[in-house]
Amino acid sequence: MTPSTSVANPCINICRMDQAGKYCQGCGRTLVEIGRWEQMTEPERAEVMAAVSARRPRRSVPVSCA
Template sequence: MNPSPSVANPCLNICRMDHAGKYCQGCGRTAVEIGRWPQMTDAERADVMASLPARQSWRSRAAPAPTP
């Protein structure tokens, strides 16, 4: 039996890629990161988690303004 991972999955169940097809609009991970998540070590997961705030910041700046 595998011990439970100490780095939680960031999935928000908003599973769709951005317009560029690079990042999930919900969690900010790439398709490769999402697919590999179950096999990643805690260190790899921590690295991904550390990169998410910058990705989310970039996405919020790149997102078009809402139309009235």
């Protein structure tokens, strides 16, 4: 892969694990995924990003109260 198509690090500097200690609340990765990120191949990083998209909760549009 060329640099323009490489998978960017998803860290957004909100480094806090969820209450279950399973996923980072900022980027959605596990501690193992975070720790291995620099050593992962581009296909491995793409797999992690697909998993992150699937594990993030779907957010609905808030309903305003009047």
